[in-house]
Amino acid sequence: MKSGVGLIGLMGFSIAALVSVSVGFNSTSVQAREDTAKPEFYTTRVKPIFDTNCARCHGGPNHRGGLNMDTREALLKGGRDGAVVVPGDPAKSLLLTLIRHEGPANDPKDMPPNKSKLSDDDIKTVTDWIKAGAIMPPAVAQ
Numbered sequence: 001m002k003s004g005v006g007l008i009g010l011m012g013f014s015i016a017a018l019v020s021v022s023v024g025f026n027s028t029s030v031q032a033r034e035d036t037a038k039p040e041f042y043t044t045r046v047k048p049i050f051d052t053n054c055a056r057c058h059g060g061p062n063h064r065g066g067l068n069m070d071t072r073e074a075l076l077k078g079g080r081d082g083a084v085v086v087p088g089d090p091a092k093s094l095l096l097t098l099i100r101h102e103g104p105a106n107d108p109k110d111m112p113p114n115k116s117k118l119s120d121d122d123i124k125t126v127t128d129w130i131k132a133g134a135i136m137p138p139a140v141a142q
Contacts, residue, residue, distance in 0.1 A: 037135050046125060053122075065081065088130070096130065
C-alpha cells in the first residue's frame with residue numbers, strides 16, 4: 001500500500017510539473033504576441049526596415065505612388081493602389097506581396113524596386129507586425 005501511495009503522489013507531481021511547463025510555454029507565446037502589438041516593436045524592429053528600404057521613396061516629402069509610410073494613418077490610407085496594410089490580416093496586405101516580390105507578372109511593382117527582396121527575417125518581422133494590428137506610435141506634430 002505504501003508504494004501505491006508513493007506512485008500516485010509521483011504521478012500527481014509529474015502532472016503538476018507538466019501543467020506548469022505547459023502554462024510557461026503558453027505565456028511565453030502570449031508574451032511574444034503582446035510584444036508585436038506594442039508601439040516599441042514598430043520603433044525597434046519595423047521602422048529600421050522601412051527606413052532602410054522604403055523611406056527614400058515613401059517617407060518625408062517623398063510619396064511615390066501617393067504612398068506615405070510616415071504615420072499609421074497615412075500607411076492605412078495607402079497610395080494610388082489603395083491600402084497597402086490591412087491590420088490583423090497579412091494575407092490581404094499588399095505591402096507583403098510587394099516586399100516578397102510576388103506581384104502579378106503584368107505589373108509586379110516589386111519593392112524595393114530594382115533591388116533584391118527583403119530578407120526572410122525582415123519579411124517575417126513585417127508580417128508579425130501586421131498580424132498584431134500594425135501598431136505604430138502616435139504621430140508627432142511637426
